[in-house]
Amino acid sequence: MNDRPNELDKAAIQSKILFGKRALVVGIANEHSIAYGCARVFRELGADLAVTYLNEKAKPYVEPLAKELGASIFAPCDVAQPGQLEAVFEQIQTTWGNLDIALHSIAFAPKQDLQGRLVDSSDEGFKVAMDISCHSFIRMARLAEPLMRDGGTLLAMSYHGANKVVPNYNLMGPVKAALESAVRYLAYELGDKHIRVHAVSPGPLKTRAASGLKDFDVLLAEAIERAPIGELVDIEDVGLTAAYLTTPFARRLTGTTTYVDGGLSIMA
Template sequence: MLDLSGKTALVTGIANDRSIAWGIAQQLHQAGAKLGVTYLPDDRDRGKNKVTKLTADLSPSFVLPCDVQDDAQIDAMYAEIGKAWEKIDILVHCLAFAKKDELSGDFSNTSRDGFKLALDVSAFSLIRLCQGAKPMMTDGGSVITLTYIGGVKVVPNYNIMGIAKAALEMNVRYLAQEMGTQNVRVNGISAGPIRTLASSAVGDIHKMLHHFEEVAPLKRLVTQQEVGNIAAFLGSDLATAITGQIIYADCGYEIMGA
């Protein structure tokens, strides 16, 4: 079993118990990591209450608001983290968003504002979170993000999110080169489609899931726990020579021609 005892892990992007981020948080906790989690704030504290209740059994050191479109909020988050932890060992970035009406139909109908929003939340946020985490990653560490095959190949209806994931994957490489000087590794996990709240916004998602199960060599969908296992591995000392990589966790779908 992987041993992450003594390591701290900041996990972003938990929305509910179907989130890939939730699967990652569970596996990091099982491996012994000390967790801190964030939530997307709202006027009624629904996000805070939901994430606090969901993660209670994982005993996180903190549950903090983090709207990655707000630089002041990101700075405040890291200031609070600094009060709880001396360092960050693992940063998990599970953040992506696009307008639902731009995740179906013709890609050329993407709006300027929709393009900016998707790239800001889904790609730039990794850069900004790494900028804030760098001063606290004093003992090396691991940054892990989530991507999808739609960033390298055309997936019907994925549209603007495909562009955002392509940008995210290049962010991984540039950040790996930069942060490697302080022994911080940066990698992405390209997970196969999973039935989550986020994926439900993609047009014809059920057809996509069925096609995936038919084509993938393992003839099934990947699970949150399986993605979490890979994240735990990437955060561990077993992966100290791996950086700047996109690791496919998709039951082999990526190797197929259809």
């Protein structure tokens, strides 16, 4: 976590602006996950949490974090397995009866398709990547809608490769572009329910998911060199931005893609 002093951050945390809010966080794999950074900030700002884990192999890494966060709900959620996402929302309905925030931070593509050229990607690999990385967010929105009776916020994690060509991002570029487009359409469709929808686009981060990208260390080094701020962002930076988007301070914002990358995305 980033230990740089920031009085504004401290003031926001002390305000407990998310007190009484209920937040679902999907995608924590370990303490380095973007989803974990978001969950920590949500909790520090007063929100109650529902945390999911992928499978039994992942559970020992995620369960201690869920306990640390005081999560009220801890449940398995592999969106590729029929019924698991639905079961999470059934548990939320039973335990809480409503939901204010849902954060989707999951993406997957078969290694061969991820590390190969887009033009060589397989039909099945593309379908799997699109289903897990994009369509599952749409499914999440459909399940969250009836629980967000007083409005709410849906958040998805994207990357700059959705809009510009990032070498070695390959298959995930078009998939994340579809995700950002889905965010805009969901924002339009759910706006009259006072449900706001956003994509958050972090700069390069050392996460388990990112480690699957070819030459990722080169990408990190170039990001530090080119970003106007001159340093990488961390998971807390992403969490603070995600939290802001869920608060009344962002009540008239929806359908956006917000970059948290030290200005890297503005550079040619």
